[in-house]
Amino acid sequence: MTSQKRPLLIPSPRTPGKEELPYTPVAIAFDSSIPVSYMSKSSSGMDSTSQIERSGSSQRGPDFMRNPSSQRSVSSIQSIRSKNSSSHSIREVSFSEGQESNPVRYGSRGASSGGLSTSYKEIKDEDARLVYVNDPVKTNEKFQFTGNSITTSKYSILTFLPKNLFEQFHRIAYIYFLVIAILNQLPQLAVFGREASILPLAFVLFVTAVKDAYEDFRRHRSDRIENNRLASVLLNGKFEDKKWKDIRVGEIIKISKNETLPCDMVLLSTSDATGVAYVQTTNLDGESNLKTRYAKQETQMKNPLVDNIGGLIKCEKPNRNIYGFQANTDIEGKRISLGPSNIILRGCELKNTDWAIGVVVYAGKETKAMLNNAGAPSKRSRLEKRMNREIIILSIFLVTLCTVVSICHGVWLRRHREELYLMQFYRKYDYSEPEGQKKYEYYGWGMEIFFVFLMSVIVFQVMIPISLYISVELVRIGQAYFMIHDDRMLDKSTNSRFQCRALNINEDLGQIKYVFSDKTGTLTENKMEFQCASVGGVDYDNGEASTGDEETGYSVEVDGIVLRPKITVKVDPNLLNLSKQKHTDEGKHVHDFFVALASCNTIVPLTAETSDPAAKLIEYQGESPDEQALVYAAASYGFMLIERTSGHIVIDIQGERQRFNVLGLHEFDSDRKRMSVILGCPDKTVRIFVKGADTNMFRVIDKSLNLNMVKETEAHLHSYSSKGLRTLVIGMRELSASEFEQWQSSYESANTALMGRANLLRKIANNIENNLKLLGASGVEDKLQQGVPEAIESLRVAGIKVWVLTGDKQETAISIGYSSKLLTGSMTKIVINNNSKDSCRRSLDDALQLYKKLSTVSHSPDRGHGAAANQLALIIDGTSLVYVLETELEEKLFELASKCTVVLCCRVAPLQKAGIVALIKNRTDDMTLAIGDGANDVSMIQKADVGIGISGQEGRQAVMASDFAMGQFRFLVPLLLVHGHWNYQRISYMILYNFYRNVVLVFVLFWYVLFTGFTLTTAITDWSSVLYSVIYTSLPTIVVGILDKSVGRSTLLKFPQLYRAGQRGESYNGKLFWVTILDTLWQSIVVFFVPLFAYWESTVGGSALGDLWILAVVILVNIHLAMDIIRWYTITHIAVWGSIIATFICVMVIDALDFLPGYWAFFMIAKTKLFWVCLLGITVGALVPRFVVKAFVQYCKPDDVQIAREAEKFGNLRESGQRDAQIEMNPIFDRPRSSS
Secondary structure, X not given: OOOOOOOOOOOOOOOOOOOOOOOOOOOOOOOOOOOOOOXXXXXXXXXXXXXXXXXXXXXXXXXXXXXXOOOOOHHHOOOOOEOXXXXXXXXXXXXXXXXXXXXXXXXXXXXXXXXXXXXXXXXXXXXXXXXXXXXXHHHHHHOOOOOOOOOOOOOOOOOHHHHHHHHHOOOHHHHHHHHHHHHHOOHHHOOOOHHHHHHHHHHHHHHHHHHHHHHHHHHHHHHXXXXXXXEEEEEOOEEEEEEHHHOOOOOEEEEEOOOEOOOEEEXXXXXXXXXXXXXXXXHHHOOOOEEEEXXXXXXXXXXXXXXXXXXXXXXXXXXXXXXXXXXXXXXXOEEEXXXXXXXXXXXXEEEOOOEEEEEEEEOHHHOHHHHOOOOOOOOOOHHHHHHHHHHHHHHHHHHHHHHHHHHHHHHHHHHOHHHOOOOOXXXXXXXXXXXXXXXXXXXXXXXXXXXHHHHHHHHOHHHOOHHHHHHHHHHHHHHHHHHHOOHHHOEOOOXXXXXXXXXXXXXXXXXXXXXXXXXXXXXXXXXXXXXXXXXXXXXXXXXXXXXXXXXXXXXXXXXXXXXXXXXXXXXXXXXXXXXOOOOOHHXXXXXXXXXXXXXXXXXXXXXXXXXXOOEEEEEEEOOOHHHHHHHHHHHHOOEEEEEEOOOEEEEEEOOEEEEEEEEEEEOOOOOOOEEEEEEEOOOOOEEEEEEEOHHHHHHHEOOOOOHHHHHHHHHHHHHHHHOOEEEEEEEEEEEOHHHHHHHHHHHHHHHOOOOOHHHHHHHHHHHXXXXXXXXXXXXXXXXXXXXXXXXXXXXXXXXXXXXXXXXXXXXHHHHXXXXXXXXXXXXXXXXXXXXXXXXXXXXXXXXXXXXHHHHHHHOOOOOOOHXXXXXXXXXXXXXXXXXXXXXXXXXXXXXXXXXXXXXEXXXXXXXXXXXXXXXXXXXXXOEEXXXXXXXXXXXXXXXXXXXXXXXXXXXXXXXXXXXXXXXXXXXXXXXXXXXXXXXXXXXXHHHHHHHHHHHHHHHHHHHHHHOOOOOOOOOOOHHHHHHHHXXXXXXXXXXXXXXXXXXXXXXXXHOHHHHHHHHOXXXXXXXXXXXXXXXXXXXXXXXXXXXXXXXXXXXXXXXXXXXXXXXXXXHHHHHHHHHHOOOOOHHHXXXXXXXXXXXXXXHHHHHOOOOOOOOOXXXXXXXXXXXXXXXXXXXXXHHHHHHHHXXXXXXXXXXXXXXXXHHHHHOOOOHHHHHHHHHHOOOOOOOOOOOO
């Protein structure tokens, strides 16, 4: 085999959903004793230091390219090397999870149903972008690519007004009020003053515009700062500072340590001799761990300041896939493929690397970061949707009133047609003219009716509450403030508060019926702890485990510095003794097992200082908590990983440092569900170590070698899974020289292939991972988060069904289900594990028959258990869902699942999680909530009505896609049962109250029209009509919507049943709406007719009566609100009573202005006692029926919330009363609805 002077590169990081296998082979002489980075066929010993030094000298490039630290000494162990993956991939790398069988299909569409992203399709010429390296002029000559200036703002000075108004008028109600204002400007239809008619809409538009302008001003300021930052760009043979906004595609830029990348660039070289660069992607995907990127060796050894770097990069067009990139480049006549590991994206920070040089391929708005700058999908709350239904009803009601007025007006005109000549408003002839024949103010019977209809719409426009929209927005902001600052939802371990990322669905939190939860990292901590192992068919379950020296654990000494693992794992004494027996068969087997644990990973060791200068801690950093746990376990047994570079690893084995050359690495992918590493071992052999999920591993294990060991290991795995442990299987085999050469040759040709590269790489991986010798299995514990069992129990009592959707094995998921109280011993479990559509159909039919039998038994006279005896738990795996989802069997699954108390889905893919959510969402009216912590939970989070992201161990992809975010699953209880309940009650009442207060005024205006010849004149002044919704009555409802509490926090947590009020829609429904309208009708009658009859024979003018009516309405609606307020605060008193006082002041000011109609009317009527008697009589007469009905209902038929409120009010109930209240609120298992 021909040796090549090309150092090994660490394989490119795995990406979620990616089809290709990103491992990298090494072109190396087969003699494994030779260091990877020194391609000579001469043998050498294990003096790693000298080897590395020779490597550095043999590959020395220009001065600025040299990396004196290419030797990774133990005293300066590398910083974190993590994989570029989402938490979706991280979960799969735990290997105890993953989807079983049929790797092609997810759901009913298959694994690739969504189609491969652009990054993994072959690049066609018409779909390619051509970038000439270091030649931006030629690059932009044919196609003028976008500059690097970014704009996140929405408006400019010129576009703000038209664009903002256009966006605001997307609300139909705003268009309605605009039409009303325009109609009022016509002389024939002018009812209100022209200025006054515009004021309500103008006020709402102005407030919203100011808010939008301030937010956009902040965006402009941020853009300006970002665009004017400086970067080093290669200009005229040297690097010069250039503003970010002036950078162009094709230019070469240099990034120094801790600097942020201004654009997407392909790496050309780095300060590391092997071309490795470490980047932090926090600004891109929220993950704080470091990821590795690599420069190709063909460009790594070139100095841009000396060498004339050129070439052509042919890459895909800009797209949003931050985990994918495909390109190839022609350098010096050689075509080289580029992948996701060769590009660094805008917003990433360079870490632990002195500098990196690259060529710009995407700039400005075409960078992947900017293309993904869209935010979470917009959702509308259920109450808002139902509110629109009521607004349509009110609109119909408005049209009805206008029709009645116009018809009555037409009849009146017919009856009085002979008198129109003399009437003030209908003089048919103008006698001021000499001829006396000119028509004046009368347009004919038909047109008069039409004009009156339009005038009625203008007068009654307040029927549609324009202030409701802005009031609801303000209330939601206030509610979000209190949710964010709730210390009971503060995760003290990470000091992270609750995040409210969507302000428009707060009230939906009070109506949730289904919770779909991920398991790992959501119910569990995702902090793994090694518990037990099966090695050589023997179970070492740490029954007599110890840590040896409890103070220090295992340690090694390197260069006078004592190194010990940061985390010490309890060891099994028997297994520890075997690991030290190097010359026995059992000892060799154990040796290979722990070498696999220490090497088959992508963990990077870091050193941390201690109080003792002669001692340091080794901290293993990696993106997978499972891998960290296994490496710490290997270290505790004396197999300590102390060094990792791009070409080799060093493991201290029982005090002896041994170097293993990394010849190849096949990282985990969702099809194989395993990973492997090819090592050149100290004994000059080449071995492949593989670990993965048991079902996938046993397919490639050579069972003929030791069938008994395989059976014993399978039994141990079942035992581990039953305990809730995460499991994986480890195997290995030795490769012959011909096998290795064939693999290396195949990989090289596949990696440079222009067509079908992903499939070729996958085949190569599958070919090398076979006929393995079974080494053993491991069990890792992922502990439940604090308070999870209690939280699930509270949610269940609240009538919320909790479904768990996980990628874990069935046994592991069931065990966690019991420990979390999701499953109970009294439940009847239905398990569906099938591999065909027919078998799935039979299983579903059998399960439905079982349910019917159980229902018959539980309802028989001999059984007294009731609903509790009929609790079912459905457990179904992802393979079965392949044949069920999106087929005719979906309906059967829904029928069965809706009858179950608990549903547990095992080994499901991300798309299947979304499919399960859609199963319920599309067939019922029940509200759904999805909660998860990883990228594989994003699809179900966005599919559900409410999506919650857990900011945990798996990055922040779920948080970034969610509506709300929090640190722990247990916070779901106060969020739903407390804040959700409050938000729903407040918004529901607020909507109904806004309808009520506006309809009261409309009815008063309507009654007045009936007594004024249907002429649409109004006694209430224009300004009072306008200020009614803006000043007179708006503030109290906003304050109440933010602060009022139906019951206290402790009561809501003590009685979770109270949450069911929201599920049943008790605070907002059609019945309440029509009751409110009837109550409004009665109150308007009292408000209008009491003053009318009281002043029937008086000389009081219409303006004075109008002041009395508007004051009576304001006092009435505010006292109506006061009757319903539960919790009074100082600001509540100020808002309610202050609004009444403000109304009096405004009326007095309006009547004190002599240029407005009704001058001094208030002061004339307010002198009389009758005025004040009318105000008192109206208030009492209008509210007495409401008070009587309310008292009667609460006394004779109180609901759960009212009972709980009484309990709070009077403290501890007497024993009997407490028992009755508890019975009233006992959980009753609701009958599931079949469909909606």
